[in-house]
Amino acid sequence: MYSVTIQMLILYPIKEKKRFIFETRSVCPSPASVQHRSCRLQHITHVELNRPEKRNAMSRAFWSEMVDCFNEIAVDAECRVVIFSGAGKLFTSGIDLMDMASDILQPEGDDQARVSWNLRRVITKYQETFSVIEKCPKPVIVAVHGPCIGGGVDLITACDIRLCTQDAWFQVKEVDIGLAADVGTLQRLPNVIGSRSLVSELALTARKMYSDEAKSCGLVSRVFPDKEAMMAGALEMAGEIAARSPVAVQGTKINLVYSRDHGVTEGLNYMATWNMSMLQTHDLMKSAQAAIEKKGPKEVIFSKL
Numbered sequence: 001m002y003s004v005t006i007q008m009l010i011l012y013p014i015k016e017k018k019r020f021i022f023e024t025r026s027v028c029p030s031p032a033s034v035q036h037r038s039c040r041l042q043h044i045t046h047v048e049l050n051r052p053e054k055r056n057a058m059s060r061a062f063w064s065e066m067v068d069c070f071n072e073i074a075v076d077a078e079c080r081v082v083i084f085s086g087a088g089k090l091f092t093s094g095i096d097l098m099d100m101a102s103d104i105l106q107p108e109g110d111d112q113a114r115v116s117w118n119l120r121r122v123i124t125k126y127q128e129t130f131s132v133i134e135k136c137p138k139p140v141i142v143a144v145h146g147p148c149i150g151g152g153v154d155l156i157t158a159c160d161i162r163l164c165t166q167d168a169w170f171q172v173k174e175v176d177i178g179l180a181a182d183v184g185t186l187q188r189l190p191n192v193i194g195s196r197s198l199v200s201e202l203a204l205t206a207r208k209m210y211s212d213e214a215k216s217c218g219l220v221s222r223v224f225p226d227k228e229a230m231m232a233g234a235l236e237m238a239g240e241i242a243a244r245s246p247v248a249v250q251g252t253k254i255n256l257v258y259s260r261d262h263g264v265t266e267g268l269n270y271m272a273t274w275n276m277s278m279l280q281t282h283d284l285m286k287s288a289q290a291a292i293e294k295k296g297p298k299e300v301i302f303s304k305l
């Protein structure tokens with residue numbers, strides 16, 4: 001059983017009705033914790049947490065497989081957008097509490113300095129598991145159903161677009177297990193929801209935040225009645241993104257992430273340097289021509305990137 005899978009989606013239009021068939025492949029040796037599936041026609045890749053029997057708890061394998069998975073997606077010219085979701089009853093229960101005991105509570109080293117150094121290496125490695133999502137130039141839409149606990153919040157705050165179901169809830173649970181969240185939540189959540197007071201409240205009390213509040217504070221942009229509706233909504237949104245110029249889409253993600261971490265002047269400077277190359281793409285002329293001819297982006301064919 002893979003615990004993360006990557007899939008490329010194959011879209012067959014069957015009489016008016018769209019039917020989606022997924023081709024599954026794994027980037028990691030079995031057992032893997034992430035699997036992805038992709039669609040050559042649609043350029044949509046689906047990454048799924050695939051350890052439902054353990055509520056998609058983030059096992060030791062997960063922390064490295066995510067890095068392999070997103071590094072592969074980053075250079076896959078067929079992929080233009082990613083949908084990330086969880087298999088089974090809920091999105092994720094966070095770090096695997098069993099694995100944590102051996103990895104974090106018993107770090108190796110002959111003295112305190114070496115123990116600390118090794119622990120620092122483990123924390124940095126864990127941080128990279130979610131930073132790869134942000135470093136990947138393809139936009140990532142995350143679709144959350146049910147609980148999203150601890151490491152799950154670290155994960156979703158590194159994604160570009162967050163959707164959830166009505167029954168979703170979010171919990172920055174780290175203080176409950178005796179640690180300050182150290183793999184992204186404290187750094188990214190304040191940028192996502194704006195209110196530092198609310199971030200502090202959530203991180204210091206570990207209270208659950210339900211979908212209605214998640215929507216009103218901006219953690220998610222859309223709430224769907226159930227998982228089926230959410231996945232359909234995510235696919236539709238992904239289709240809209242994938243239909244547009246990959247030069248424009250990837251440049252937009254990269255510059256949004258850069259500007260979040262820099263001032264307006266630096267951001268504009270970076271943008272000018274970026275676009276002095278990217279404005280020379282054929283995609284610009286093709287898109288402009290299509291707009292003049294009143295054609296939609298889906299009628300334009302862009303080359304791979």
Ligand SMILES: CCC/C=C/C=C/C(=O)SCCNC(=O)CCNC(=O)[C@H](O)C(C)(C)COP(=O)(O)OP(=O)(O)OC[C@H]1O[C@@H](n2cnc3c(N)ncnc32)[C@H](O)[C@@H]1OP(=O)(O)O
Nearest residue numbers: 053054055057093094095096097098126150151173174183
């Ligand atoms: C450097 C470190 C950086 C990372 C830090 C991250 C920190 C965190 O993520 S803190 C959060 C830790 N997670 C939790 O405290 C959640 C624990 N789980 C639950 O509260 C419940 O399982 C949950 C509400 C998610 C679901 O409840 P449900 O009744 O649906 O399922 P269960 O019967 O409880 O569980 C089914 C089997 O899954 C195993 N399991 C669930 N969560 C975890 C987990 N986090 N780690 C390991 N295993 C987990 C559970 O033991 C059951 O297994 P089995 O008994 O073998 O069937």
